Amino acid sequence: MIIVEHLTKQFVTVKRSHGVAGAVKSLFTREKVVKEAVHDISFRIGDGEVVGYIGSNGAGKSTTIKMMTGILVPTSGTVEVDGIEPYRKREENARRIGVVFGQRTQLWWDLPLADTFLVLREIYQVPQKEFRERMDFLYDLLGIGDFENSSVRTLSLGQRMRADLAAALLHNPKVLYLDEPTIGLDVLVKDKIRGAIREMNKSFGTTVILTTHDLVDIEELCGHIIIIDEGKKIYDGDLEHLKCEYQEADLTSVVKKIYRKGEAAHV
Amino acid sequence: MCNKINLRCYLPFVVSQVKIALAYRMAFFVRILSNLFTVMITWYLWNAIYRSFGRATMNGFTFQEMATYVIVSFFVTVMLAPAQADEVSYAIADGSVAVSLLRPLDFCGLYLAQSLGGFLVNTLVFSAPFLILFGKMGKLILPTPQRLLLFLASVGLGYLIMFYFSFCFSMLVFYTTYFFGINMAKAVTIRLCSGALIPLSFFPDAIEKMFSFLPFSSMVYTPVMIWLGKLEGTALCTQFVIQLFWVLIFFVLSKFCWRAAVRRITVLGG
Numbered sequence: 001m002i003i004v005e006h007l008t009k010q011f012v013t014v015k016r017s018h019g020v021a022g023a024v025k026s027l028f029t030r031e032k033v034v035k036e037a038v039h040d041i042s043f044r045i046g047d048g049e050v051v052g053y054i055g056s057n058g059a060g061k062s063t064t065i066k067m068m069t070g071i072l073v074p075t076s077g078t079v080e081v082d083g084i085e086p087y088r089k090r091e092e093n094a095r096r097i098g099v100v101f102g103q104r105t106q107l108w109w110d111l112p113l114a115d116t117f118l119v120l121r122e123i124y125q126v127p128q129k130e131f132r133e134r135m136d137f138l139y140d141l142l143g144i145g146d147f148e149n150s151s152v153r154t155l156s157l158g159q160r161m162r163a164d165l166a167a168a169l170l171h172n173p174k175v176l177y178l179d180e181p182t183i184g185l186d187v188l189v190k191d192k193i194r195g196a197i198r199e200m201n202k203s204f205g206t207t208v209i210l211t212t213h214d215l216v217d218i219e220e221l222c223g224h225i226i227i228i229d230e231g232k233k234i235y236d237g238d239l240e241h242l243k244c245e246y247q248e249a250d251l252t253s254v255v256k257k258i259y260r261k262g263e264a265a266h267v
Numbered sequence: 268m269c270n271k272i273n274l275r276c277y278l279p280f281v282v283s284q285v286k287i288a289l290a291y292r293m294a295f296f297v298r299i300l301s302n303l304f305t306v307m308i309t310w311y312l313w314n315a316i317y318r319s320f321g322r323a324t325m326n327g328f329t330f331q332e333m334a335t336y337v338i339v340s341f342f343v344t345v346m347l348a349p350a351q352a353d354e355v356s357y358a359i360a361d362g363s364v365a366v367s368l369l370r371p372l373d374f375c376g377l378y379l380a381q382s383l384g385g386f387l388v389n390t391l392v393f394s395a396p397f398l399i400l401f402g403k404m405g406k407l408i409l410p411t412p413q414r415l416l417l418f419l420a421s422v423g424l425g426y427l428i429m430f431y432f433s434f435c436f437s438m439l440v441f442y443t444t445y446f447f448g449i450n451m452a453k454a455v456t457i458r459l460c461s462g463a464l465i466p467l468s469f470f471p472d473a474i475e476k477m478f479s480f481l482p483f484s485s486m487v488y489t490p491v492m493i494w495l496g497k498l499e500g501t502a503l504c505t506q507f508v509i510q511l512f513w514v515l516i517f518f519v520l521s522k523f524c525w526r527a528a529v530r531r532i533t534v535l536g537g
Contacts, residue, residue: 071368073530094371106366110287122279123370151290 002045002068002175002207007077009038009063037063039231040077045224047174050201050208052222054215056259060231061211065179068209069099081175095124098168102180105164107152113163114148117170124171131170138166141196158189165196169206176200178210182217194220215251227255229262276372277380284349284384289392302345302393309337310406326468332495335407336466340491342394343422344463347486349385350429351454352378355437356446364532374529375434375521382430410494417503421490424510429457429486431517438524441531462488482513 015031016022038060045051055061066072068079070086070093079086086093099106107116121131139145142162147155155163161181168176178197182190198221200206212218218225218239225242227235235242235258239251246254289295317330328336355378358364367377402409410418436453440446458464460483467478467488478484489506492498498506 071365091371099369110290119279
């Protein structure tokens with residue numbers, strides 16, 4: 001069970017003026033700007049749910065995920081994952097979750113892929129038998145066998161993402177966070193990734209939180225949708241209800257409608 | 268289950284770093300060659316200095332001792348290099364720190380384990396064989412087994428001082444984006460003040476005194492002086508106590524810095 005309450009995150013940045021005069025000026029005076037990436041967001045996610053977390057670029061999705069995984073400390077508000085606050089007990093929380101950041105790899109760049117899995121087995125202390133079973137399962141599901149001996153730096157994006165997903169699932173996490181796991185992938189690899197997510201959810205009851213810009217991911221996987229814009233939550237519910245509310249037949253149209261509204265509110 | 272006491276969880280970081288250090292063949296051989304050249308050049312330089320100086324000892328160092336000093340201090344520097352822990356500031360600056368934070372491990376411990384992998388390789392592969400080689404060639408004075416053990420213990424402590432000092436220093440990355448420059452400045456300061464270039468007793472008295480109050484002299488100068496047998500009895504004990512003192516100070520400081528820093532982490536985008 002994940003409980004997010006009044007979650008807010010502010011970043012303080014320094015405003016820089018442009019031009020040579022501006023550069024000189026910013027040597028002496030610095031104007032601080034507070035940017036609110038996430039504003040007063042609350043929601044609940046039950047065990048075994050697959051949740052789609054969507055919003056336009058810069059809406060605050062990744063920031064929320066990072067607070068939920070314990071990497072960032074919220075400015076105010078709380079996150080509770082199975083009774084613990086991730087940023088307070090980062091290490092304890094990290095043992096129970098799996099994370100894939102589509103734009104970053106957690107694999108060892110210079111090592112063969114199989115070595116990364118061995119390292120992770122040690123870190124999470126997965127018993128040998130369990131490790132073998134899980135590996136067989138994941139190799140089968142994601143088709144990793146062909147490149148398990150290649151160095152990670154030589155993998156294609158599709159291979160790397162599959163490997164990253166396998167790495168995140170190795171210790172059978174209770175909660176799986178996926179931040180744009182299908183970014184830049186071809187249709188077949190996307191299918192494999194989605195298949196694996198569905199299978200893990202079905203067989204192990206893994207709770208999945210997914211951010212993506214590919215709405216097919218959402219339609220195929222997610223029973224629960226949360227939409228945020230400008231750091232604020234604007235929808236929390238199921239897909240059918242969402243389509244009803246916005247009177248559209250498909251998700252793409254709904255999302256376009258919402259983003260445009262956000263843009264208009266801006267101007 | 269993995270917890271802070273369970274060191275097994277950190278072992279794979281040591282091992283993988285060893286593998287990474289040996290993964291690139293060309294880099295491996297180039298490093299060996301460049302180490303050899305550096306040592307040869309320093310040896311000939313000091314040889315020339317002593318010849319033109321005309322006397323047998325300089326600031327209490329015979330040529331043989333001086334040659335030993337520069338060669339051993341060079342290899343101690345090689346062994347300690349991974350303790351500079353530059354990756355910490357790079358990881359924080361480019362956001363890849365996010366991945367380390369996802370591990371169910373202590374952040375500082377994780378980087379210490381990684382750097383120890385480098386320490387093992389640098390010691391066993393890039394230092395020990397050369398020290399033995401130069402010893403056999405009669406270029407340097409070899410210590411007695413007992414002194415060798417004391418030397419190794421002192422290198423170990425020096426390593427921890429440098430690591431925890433560097434870790435604290437890395438937290439400056441939160442205040443400046445020009446970490447490349449400050450890391451360079453740190454490396455140069457350490458080289459000068461640790462006795463990696465010349466024995467600290469070659470500096471004017473006042474400066475030598477000042478350096479002895481800084482943590483840097485415990486990193487290189489102390490172990491090399493132990494190798495040379497110039498530290499014995501009470502002086503030796505005192506130096507070990509000073510080394511332990513600095514380890515403790517920077518260990519505590521690193522915990523403190525990290526706790527303050529973690530709130531400032533901002534990982535934007537991906």
